Amino acid sequence: MPEERTQHSEDSKGRTGPEDLRGSVATFDRVEEGATAIATLSTKNHEVFESRVRDRSHVCLACGQASVHRFLYRKNGCDILRCEQCGLGRAETMGFDPESYYTSDYFSGERPDGYADYIGTENILRREFAGTVEFIRKFRASGRLLDVGCAYGFFLHEAKRFFDVSGIELAEDAAEHCRRSGLNVFTGQADETLLGRLGTTDVIVLLDVIEHLPSPRDTIALLVNHLDHGGIIVITTGDFGSLYSRVAGAHWRLMTPPQHLWFFSQASMQAMATSLGLEVEHLDHPWKVVPLSLISFQLTRMSGLRPKRIAISNRLGLPVNLFDAMRVVLRKPSR
């Protein structure tokens, strides 16, 4: 059957690079020549063709290769592409302005891709963060700690029992909330000026932050300069190579561009760390106690309804592990 043959040749070609892209276009042209053959162009073939021509070449910020970035799908008006070398996902977006985006609305359920009620779930979040502090202390028991994207300072309050803490936060309201509670928190981006004022540190944490940064590689490189030798960077983010992410595709719970711009896999995290002179000391997919309100918020969003704020369930949390989020400890080698 001609249809099967066309399908087969496209499938067997599509996975190895730009030369095959040309092959698939040629197949398409040939099929289009004959009026009867047009009928053999199934919707699936057409989609495969459409997505091939949207592949593009980028220098990958994780693996550093100029590589084919496979077009996967569109979500919220953004093209989602994946580096063929290391698996890093990227959202291509136009004119996204983080400074006007991360306001108090983001943390209070006013944005469908934000938090349901961040402040209302403080108790659960702090219990969770206390566990994160315990985890970090296995790698570094004390010293100076910097939280990049510290939100309302819940993690910093847990960490300050063992560390000399400071934070950086883009959302003015959240940073102000931190300062009122006695924390040393700066408003702004983690840039040279701000980091210069903070000096060097022993531990830097980015908890569910790296996927939001306009250029995570540049930011991490800057942070490495302000990290003492032997110090660690702790990152939590989604795992784009996880089974759940692969199966759910555009419907993955963390596929929320333009809020999330980068989708790391284990390989892409490893590649970026190595190229910045860091060692991957630990990588796992931890269990997490999640507020019931956030679970119902995300489920409602995935069902396509507009999420509403829910008064109940802020105090309740459930241990959850979808194995689609990773926790990484990167170490700057001692001199």
Ligand SMILES: [Zn+2]
């Ligand atoms: Zn790559």
